[in-house]
Amino acid sequence: MKHYLSLKDIDSLPEWVAEARKLKTNPKAHKQLGDGKTICLLFFNNSLRTRLSTQKAAMNLGMDVMVMNFGNEGWQLEYEDGAIMDQGKSEHIKEAAKVVSQFCDIVAIRAFASLTDKEKDEAEVVLNGFIRHASIPVVNMESSVGHPLQALADAITLEEHKTKTKLKVVLSWAPHPKALPHAVANSFIEMMQLQDAEFVITHPKGYELSPEITKGTKIEYDQKKACENADFIYVKNWSSYTDYGKVLNENKLWMMTAEKLDKAKFMHCLPVRRNVVVEDAVLDSGQSLVIEQANNRTYAAQVVLKKLLEHN
Amino acid sequence: MKHYLSLKDIDSLPEWVAEARKLKTNPKAHKQLGDGKTICLLFFNNSLRTRLSTQKAAMNLGMDVMVMNFGNEGWQLEYEDGAIMDQGKSEHIKEAAKVVSQFCDIVAIRAFASLTDKEKDEAEVVLNGFIRHASIPVVNMESSVGHPLQALADAITLEEHKTKTKLKVVLSWAPHPKALPHAVANSFIEMMQLQDAEFVITHPKGYELSPEITKGTKIEYDQKKACENADFIYVKNWSSYTDYGKVLNENKLWMMTAEKLDKAKFMHCLPVRRNVVVEDAVLDSGQSLVIEQANNRTYAAQVVLKKLLEHN
Amino acid sequence: MKHYLSLKDIDSLPEWVAEARKLKTNPKAHKQLGDGKTICLLFFNNSLRTRLSTQKAAMNLGMDVMVMNFGNEGWQLEYEDGAIMDQGKSEHIKEAAKVVSQFCDIVAIRAFASLTDKEKDEAEVVLNGFIRHASIPVVNMESSVGHPLQALADAITLEEHKTKTKLKVVLSWAPHPKALPHAVANSFIEMMQLQDAEFVITHPKGYELSPEITKGTKIEYDQKKACENADFIYVKNWSSYTDYGKVLNENKLWMMTAEKLDKAKFMHCLPVRRNVVVEDAVLDSGQSLVIEQANNRTYAAQVVLKKLLEHN
Numbered sequence: 045m046k047h048y049l050s051l052k053d054i055d056s057l058p059e060w061v062a063e064a065r066k067l068k069t070n071p072k073a074h075k076q077l078g079d080g081k082t083i084c085l086l087f088f089n090n091s092l093r094t095r096l097s098t099q100k101a102a103m104n105l106g107m108d109v110m111v112m113n114f115g116n117e118g119w120q121l122e123y124e125d126g127a128i129m130d131q132g133k134s135e136h137i138k139e140a141a142k143v144v145s146q147f148c149d150i151v152a153i154r155a156f157a158s159l160t161d162k163e164k165d166e167a168e169v170v171l172n173g174f175i176r177h178a179s180i181p182v183v184n185m186e187s188s189v190g191h192p193l194q195a196l197a198d199a200i201t202l203e204e205h206k207t208k209t210k211l212k213v214v215l216s217w218a219p220h221p222k223a224l225p226h227a228v229a230n231s232f233i234e235m236m237q238l239q240d241a242e243f244v245i246t247h248p249k250g251y252e253l254s255p256e257i258t259k260g261t262k263i264e265y266d267q268k269k270a271c272e273n274a275d276f277i278y279v280k281n282w283s284s285y286t287d288y289g290k291v292l293n294e295n296k297l298w299m300m301t302a303e304k305l306d307k308a309k310f311m312h313c314l315p316v317r318r319n320v321v322v323e324d325a326v327l328d329s330g331q332s333l334v335i336e337q338a339n340n341r342t343y344a345a346q347v348v349l350k351k352l353l354e355h356n
Numbered sequence: 357m358k359h360y361l362s363l364k365d366i367d368s369l370p371e372w373v374a375e376a377r378k379l380k381t382n383p384k385a386h387k388q389l390g391d392g393k394t395i396c397l398l399f400f401n402n403s404l405r406t407r408l409s410t411q412k413a414a415m416n417l418g419m420d421v422m423v424m425n426f427g428n429e430g431w432q433l434e435y436e437d438g439a440i441m442d443q444g445k446s447e448h449i450k451e452a453a454k455v456v457s458q459f460c461d462i463v464a465i466r467a468f469a470s471l472t473d474k475e476k477d478e479a480e481v482v483l484n485g486f487i488r489h490a491s492i493p494v495v496n497m498e499s500s501v502g503h504p505l506q507a508l509a510d511a512i513t514l515e516e517h518k519t520k521t522k523l524k525v526v527l528s529w530a531p532h533p534k535a536l537p538h539a540v541a542n543s544f545i546e547m548m549q550l551q552d553a554e555f556v557i558t559h560p561k562g563y564e565l566s567p568e569i570t571k572g573t574k575i576e577y578d579q580k581k582a583c584e585n586a587d588f589i590y591v592k593n594w595s596s597y598t599d600y601g602k603v604l605n606e607n608k609l610w611m612m613t614a615e616k617l618d619k620a621k622f623m624h625c626l627p628v629r630r631n632v633v634v635e636d637a638v639l640d641s642g643q644s645l646v647i648e649q650a651n652n653r654t655y656a657a658q659v660v661l662k663k664l665l666e667h668n
Numbered sequence: 669m670k671h672y673l674s675l676k677d678i679d680s681l682p683e684w685v686a687e688a689r690k691l692k693t694n695p696k697a698h699k700q701l702g703d704g705k706t707i708c709l710l711f712f713n714n715s716l717r718t719r720l721s722t723q724k725a726a727m728n729l730g731m732d733v734m735v736m737n738f739g740n741e742g743w744q745l746e747y748e749d750g751a752i753m754d755q756g757k758s759e760h761i762k763e764a765a766k767v768v769s770q771f772c773d774i775v776a777i778r779a780f781a782s783l784t785d786k787e788k789d790e791a792e793v794v795l796n797g798f799i800r801h802a803s804i805p806v807v808n809m810e811s812s813v814g815h816p817l818q819a820l821a822d823a824i825t826l827e828e829h830k831t832k833t834k835l836k837v838v839l840s841w842a843p844h845p846k847a848l849p850h851a852v853a854n855s856f857i858e859m860m861q862l863q864d865a866e867f868v869i870t871h872p873k874g875y876e877l878s879p880e881i882t883k884g885t886k887i888e889y890d891q892k893k894a895c896e897n898a899d900f901i902y903v904k905n906w907s908s909y910t911d912y913g914k915v916l917n918e919n920k921l922w923m924m925t926a927e928k929l930d931k932a933k934f935m936h937c938l939p940v941r942r943n944v945v946v947e948d949a950v951l952d953s954g955q956s957l958v959i960e961q962a963n964n965r966t967y968a969a970q971v972v973l974k975k976l977l978e979h980n
Contacts, residue, residue, distance in 0.1 A: 084720065129944050334451065412771045
């Protein structure tokens with residue numbers, strides 16, 4: 045069974061990016077492919093872009109779509125094998141995943157990190173529960189550890205906007221009032237590791253990401269130095285990984301500014317806190333690619349669904 | 357860009373009403389028009405009629421529909437330019453509106469008045485935020501100040517049920533336990549100002565609506581006198597406009613009764629509180645048009661969407 | 669007007685089961701039947717299987733689907749005739765049912781028992797309110813008193829898995845931490861009363877169901893004895909009917925085990941609490957039919973919708 049769980053499920057990133065860009069020129073070209081097929085989007089967390097772009101991608105392919113907010117409209121699931129279910133959880137993932145599989149052809153799942161239990165988050169209990177027990181392809185619409193639809197959209201955006209062969213791309217941490225997951229940063233890093241580019245991560249000390257993910261990638265603690273001569277700067281907040289889920293300090297000086305950006309293009313997955321993560325002058329300039337990144341979410345999802353429909 | 361934000365967006369009310377009535381006789385006649393087009397319905401507030409009738413209208417035109425409850429399923433938006441977004445709001449309308457525009461062809465928005473901040477309500481921050489930043493047609497599914505889909509449905513209903521050329525139509529305030537917005541009353545008044553009819557507004561002192569909207573229209577504080585010889589009486593509660601958002605007193609005597617109604621037809625936008633706003637004897641009589649008004653919501657929405665699809 | 673409210677609406681159970689099994693072999697065979705027709709699913713309570721399977725069934729028949737969570741997305745309804753609606757309820761069922769009827773061709777409703785007011789629950793105020801005032805066919809997606817879509821799916825499952833003509837089927841109560849409704853048990857009993865099988869109900873004393881429903885059916889208080897030589901054991905918790913809505917005691921010994929099951933097939937409507945209602949060894953064995961029961965929910969709903977489309 046082919047799934048789309050992480051960047052590892054992309055056999056050739058250049059080929060997928062090229063196919064997504066082709067779909068973008070004619071989104072309804074494969075409207076027959078999904079005819080009579082149904083996708084179920086299960087949201088364990090809130091969503092705007094992912095909700096609308098994944099629906100749109102499925103409809104572009106002619107699929108029927110069922111959307112369910114699992115928490116509000118359903119109930120809490122149990123993920124532990126052997127649990128005695130006499131508390132708040134009404135159904136085991138074993139049943140839920142098998143049952144949902146019978147009502148659709150593909151299931152897509154959003155389930156954020158708790159940011160309280162690192163081990164559980166890294167075990168990806170929700171996503172892996174579905175993979176283990178479902179009988180249909182599973183799409184990751186952002187899990188504890190990764191957001192591979194976003195990273196694929198980012199790859200499409202990079203390809204569209206690059207003006208030279210050998211790029212310098214920077215991933216810069218930025219301040220944020222709330223503790224945020226590591227998923228977007230992780231998948232962006234994994235995506236960049238598939239690119240032939242100079243890639244640098246910059247963040248304050250204490251915000252080191254999982255060494256398994258960053259291994260082999262340069263980390264530069266001096267943001268200014270990291271950003272020098274960059275072609276693209278991807279900005280994103282994440283909470284501490286070592287002091288798991290904590291906001292260590294506000295580091296307001298890490299906000300992205302027009303001055304630091306210089307001539308680089310600005311990228312962010314959205315939603316973004318203006319004048320906290322990045323100043324207005326950047327977002328309102330022609331150097332910001334954030335709206336185009338969001339647009340490419342549709343074509344990233346569409347190439348993923350197309351491949352799952354073709355190969356399953 | 358053509359939008360449907362208020363009655364001002366109707367170039368010829370008689371022509372739109374005639375077209376809606378024609379659609380009503382064959383709702384699927386233009387099923388090709390919306391083929392491959394998507395509408396996104398964004399609800400910042402609850403809805404029954406608007407939710408279902410606008411979906412139905414879009415499906416009648418062959419459109420795909422995506423429905424999103426923005427508050428529960430998404431997050432709070434910031435509308436202030438230059439805001440430092442370090443509080444509860446996760447995304448700025450600038451990004452949200454541009455992003456949503458990329459996933460659909462028309463966006464429809466429901467965002468009620470707060471009834472706490474008159475200036476902000478009259479600025480229509482949500483609706484105007486979308487208009488300013490979206491790149492697609494925007495439909496008002498009830499904003500702080502107006503409910504033009506309802507008023508168009510009311511115009512259709514009036515046309516269907518009038519039995520003479522020169523009508524007398526009354527808009528009568530009625531009591532209600534909760535503070536309600538002015539939107540329905542405002543749009544009904546604006547619609548009536550486009551009609552060649554005798555039109556009177558009646559309400560207790562203190563419930564005067566915005567003078568900008570009521571200017572040129574007769575206000576009669578004596579409900580009985582206002583209702584004399586009326587052909588249609590439209591009943592609706594609203595909270596005080598001058599003492600903004602307040603319920604001044606209960607004025608139970610203002611409830612619409614069969615006696616006051618006499619031979620007139622009864623209209624209300626629904627939902628309606630029985631035996632508070634209007635007595636059962638009225639709603640359960642053949643003089644009540646409320647069910648037909650709700651039915652016409654579909655054709656009001658359909659003529660609006662048809663025009664937006666044709667002219668954008 | 670034909671509805672699907674209880675088992676009584678099935679004219680010939682064997683014929684309906686046969687038709688459902690035929691639909692299962694070619695679910696899209698009648699895709700033209702629902703073309704241009706709309707179903708509205710109204711949820712007053714949460715749902716997973718019913719939500720997805722009923723949507724799927726409708727889409728298989730070519731229908732458009734509108735889903736609404738009435739409580740969260742709409743408002744509270746009043747059901748009392750003559751009520752003075754000055755409290756929390758915004759709309760009367762009289763208006764709501766008539767209005768919804770105008771936006772769709774079939775309406776399906778889920779409204780659970782309160783378990784606090786027996787008389788009100790047995791009056792089925794929500795479902796009966798819609799039947800009384802709607803002008804379109806109504807489908808029961810689980811009401812206070814019955815869950816006939818589940819029972820029809822169970823009949824399909826029994827038919828698929830029976831290996832001899834004269835079956836012994838047992839309905840066994842099981843423990844559960846929360847007070848649960850009687851609807852599933854009631855409809856299963858009514859369905860079994862239409863079958864030519866030996867049928868026994870077993871539960872602890874104090875858990876007697878409505879005598880009107882169980883009349884003529886054997887009740888055996890000794891679970892072990894009841895289960896002897898059973899072909900199918902249907903397990904389900906319900907709260908006390910006589911001491912209405914109460915959990916009398918935990919009776920952990922009533923949990924279904926592989927030992928008690930012996931050679932019988934295991935059935936449950938799901939969601940199920942593992943190791944409380946039934947032990948893992950049963951659910952994870954080849955004797956469990958729960959996943960197939962859930963699958964058959966689609967074809968049960970599809971045969972119901974097909975008949976409503978054909979006969980209304």
